[in-house]
Amino acid sequence: MSETASLLVKYLIGLAGITIVVVIHEIGHLVAAKIHGIEVEIFSFGLGPKLLGTLYKGTEYRISMFPLGGYCRLKGSDDLSQALIGGHRTFTHTEEGSLFSVHPSKRMITYLSGPLANFIFAILLYAVLATLPMPVISRLPIVAVVDDYPALFSDAHSPASEAGIRTGDEITRLNGVNIVDWEDLERRLSKSKGTETFTIKRDDTELEITVSGEQNTDGTYRYGLTVLQQALVGSVRPNSEEYRAGLREGDLIKAVDGKPVANHLDLLSTLNATQISIALTVLRDGREVLIRFTPKLDESGALDLQFSLAAGTVRREGMPFSIIEGYTRTKHIVDQTFEMIARVFSRDEENLRSSVTGMARSALLIGDITTLGLEQNTLSGLYALFYLMGGVSISLAIANLIPLPAFDGGQIIIALCEWVRKKQIRPKTYYVLQLLGVACIIGIFLLLTLVDVRHLLAIRR
Numbered sequence: 001m002s003e004t005a006s007l008l009v010k011y012l013i014g015l016a017g018i019t020i021v022v023v024i025h026e027i028g029h030l031v032a033a034k035i036h037g038i039e040v041e042i043f044s045f046g047l048g049p050k051l052l053g054t055l056y057k058g059t060e061y062r063i064s065m066f067p068l069g070g071y072c073r074l075k076g077s078d079d080l081s082q083a084l085i086g087g088h089r090t091f092t093h094t095e096e097g098s099l100f101s102v103h104p105s106k107r108m109i110t111y112l113s114g115p116l117a118n119f120i121f122a123i124l125l126y127a128v129l130a131t132l133p134m135p136v137i138s139r140l141p142i143v144a145v146v147d148d149y150p151a152l153f154s155d156a157h158s159p160a161s162e163a164g165i166r167t168g169d170e171i172t173r174l175n176g177v178n179i180v181d182w183e184d185l186e187r188r189l190s191k192s193k194g195t196e197t198f199t200i201k202r203d204d205t206e207l208e209i210t211v212s213g214e215q216n217t218d219g220t221y222r223y224g225l226t227v228l229q230q231a232l233v234g235s236v237r238p239n240s241e242e243y244r245a246g247l248r249e250g251d252l253i254k255a256v257d258g259k260p261v262a263n264h265l266d267l268l269s270t271l272n273a274t275q276i277s278i279a280l281t282v283l284r285d286g287r288e289v290l291i292r293f294t295p296k297l298d299e300s301g302a303l304d305l306q307f308s309l310a311a312g313t314v315r316r317e318g319m320p321f322s323i324i325e326g327y328t329r330t331k332h333i334v335d336q337t338f339e340m341i342a343r344v345f346s347r348d349e350e351n352l353r354s355s356v357t358g359m360a361r362s363a364l365l366i367g368d369i370t371t372l373g374l375e376q377n378t379l380s381g382l383y384a385l386f387y388l389m390g391g392v393s394i395s396l397a398i399a400n401l402i403p404l405p406a407f408d409g410g411q412i413i414i415a416l417c418e419w420v421r422k423k424q425i426r427p428k429t430y431y432v433l434q435l436l437g438v439a440c441i442i443g444i445f446l447l448l449t450l451v452d453v454r455h456l457l458a459i460r461r
Contacts (some may be wrong), residue, residue: 001267006239006371013370014363017385019046021118021393022069025400028117029072029110030059036106039075039097058097058385074099074110104419111411115397119330121395122390125273127326129386134379135313139182144228144265149405153268160223164283165200165227167228172206173199181314182227189213191275194223231267232310233282235375241304246291251282271295333394362392406437 023045033040039058044050046064053062064070076099084369099107145161146153171179175197187320189196197210213221230254253261256270257279271278280291298304319325366388374381401409414433418424 004326007364010367010371011363012367013385014366017366017370017389018363018392019067019069021121021389022123022395024393025114025118025396026072028113028115029074031117032110032113033072033074034275036102036110037097038099038102038110040072041075041239042071042073044070044072044198047084052066053208058333061194076100100424104415107415108412108419111408111415114408115400118393118397118400121335122330122393123326125326125386125390125393127321127323127327128330129383129390131318131321132379133318133385134318134383137311138314139181139227139229139311141179141182141185143169143182143185143225143226144173144263149265149269152265156224159214160209160211160225161200162267164207164209165198165203165211165225166234169200169202171198172201176235181312189223189225190220192223194221194224222371226265229264229309229311231261231264234308237306239371241293242291242295242305242307245291246289247280247282247291247293248284248433249310251280251284251289251291253280254288255281271305330390330394333391334398337395337398351448366392379390401452404437404440405433406441410437 026043028045030040042060042062044062044064046067047069048065050062051065053060055061075095075097095101099110112259125328128229143160143165144167145158145165147161148167150156171185173179174185174188179188192213195210197208200207200209211223212230213223215221233247233249233251233253235249236247253267255261256267258272258281259269261267277292279295280293282289282291296304296306366385369388370381370385372381374382400407401412403409403413405411405414410433412423414430417437
């Protein structure tokens, strides 16, 4: 497959995932409107001119030309037009089934139901995904101390190193309990109370070393340890410079530009974005092979290597279906989303570039990660796609709750004010707010498009 075709496939996969999430959002509005007696004039899958349509119980269900999201048009536009033409101060002579003929509380629920549908979808999706058996990464608990690699770790202080642990040691037990793998060790250290006793294997000697961790600002403790593994190639992306140069799965990297490499940290320390070309010496079938290629750079100018290192896997059995598990995962992503929003306002250009993205870049990211999974196996690819769809669903819900006119959040605020004041908003005020909302949407769309274009231009460079 050519690079252009591969890129197109990624976009199509991503856009399909985003479209499904948007349609679920609109279904939430549709169901709530029907329940509360608000007529839905059109429910469209996709945007643009109508291709197919059918009328059912007063609603035209249609498929539109561009399969990008969808929309749900509620009855009420005629009421607004008549009120504006007549210069009325209230929505008088409203039609039966109009958005403006029902109590504000019903409008609130109708607008809230779109984001709610996205949250429910994410919770159910993550609850189902948790039941699936999946291969998960499992690396040997062989460690390196971070102060041996100051170029890779901004805070190179290692309490473990000061206590006597060395790069290359294998951790066999923690506080007397056997360690399964590095992931098990990392998970248990994340819950540390501040002091841990490591049983290590060094050559043929077993040692016990007690380490007092260094407390982080969030109350957790760090020990200055990281995993150490071979620089063994696990996969190489098709059509990449590395693949065309001859790099293959199973190659053991022994040197970079003539500099010896003993492990993956040596490899990462040696590589840098200033290199016009990279020469890897790899061991393949007992003989050394020289692989020379031009590295790809990401939009920030950092190396974007198109190969990954091998890591062992174990089969993780699925857990029983649990709404609580789905809720926990959803809550975790909600917290991460608000952290990203906070970074947007930090005025840090790098944070802004990594946190803010439009539909085009989001689709590419979803498609890229999904195809990476599909390169391993079909189940991994589908798992990645659905997991990302859950994240997009949560982001869409949060974005729509922003209290700006024309967003669900703005409409909820308007209905709430009417309910509290027991007085209907003036049609002209509502109209002006809608215009401001449309202007906000256009501005946000243009901003996100600019971000996506800059990202695309950076990739092409």
